[in-house]
Amino acid sequence: MFAAACLTWTTSVLAQPTEPQDPRIKAAMDLLVSIAAQLGPPRVEGTEPVAGKEVPVIYFGSAKMNNSFDLVDEVVRKAQGTATIFVRSGDEYVRVATNVKKDDGSRAIGTILDPKGKAIESIRKGDAFYGEVDILGKPYVTGYKPIRDASQNVVGIYYVGYLK
Template identity: 65%
Template sequence: MSLTKAIISTMTASFFTSAVVLVAMTAQAQDSKVAAAMELLKSKTSELGPPKIDGTDVVGGKEVPAIYFGSTKMNNNFALVDDVAKQAGGTATIFVKSGDEYVRVATTVKKDDGERAIGTILDPKGKVITFIQKDEAYYGEADILGKHYVTGYDPIRDADNQVIGIYYVGYLK
């Protein structure tokens, strides 16, 4: 009987160890995907030109600053985020800073009704905002409109090094 218990204990320990390793490998793969998608998003915006704010625009029923990369306005322009999402999978967003809020002006993230989540804001009580307010990037898990994602958020800075928005990429968990 003790041999059977020993075998079961060994097998249980092996399964547990394998599960832990598999979870760690999956997390590493997701982290790599997020990093690659963020690099793609930043590269594509860089090709358009430097980021800047120029005037205002209505997005999702809200008047917000108009964010540009070069001469390309991002507000209500989905070509860039759609292209990044198509190439990297997952979701992509450009946020603009509007007062103390960060508003989605171009996104592939969908609301429950299937519409793009433009005009919605970055959760002001979430963990991501604390990093952004300190002018730091955030990579990790985040709740987006009630769904769990593995994400990357990185501040967008203008020519004066002021944070004017946020780059975002993420994968549904």
């Protein structure tokens, strides 16, 4: 019986929820995905530099996301917190539109999703991730959801979060 209880506890502690537990995360993620969908379907076409790094360009409809902050800033105006659009570049996911700030106060564009972090494991499986993570050394309550193109390939990530 003790072993069963330990197994149940371990499974519940280690399992990541497939839906956000924090209502702020759910509301912000729904808002981000909804506004992006109104712009049009996601696609990747061409490359351009973002903070000096050549990366694929991600669009929603005809709206280019790279180096454009209207979408992420609109989400933050309505839901507070932070928002980001990542684009897949090889095995990395690069912030191309964000209001997450670096220590110097500048937008953290061109930085990558932690390749050893908790969120990337779920994204690589094609799943969303909801939970606490460190972003550039600061603790956040977060949500990450794959962005899929018309062929259902993961081409980027929607992110929302709140400083803990």
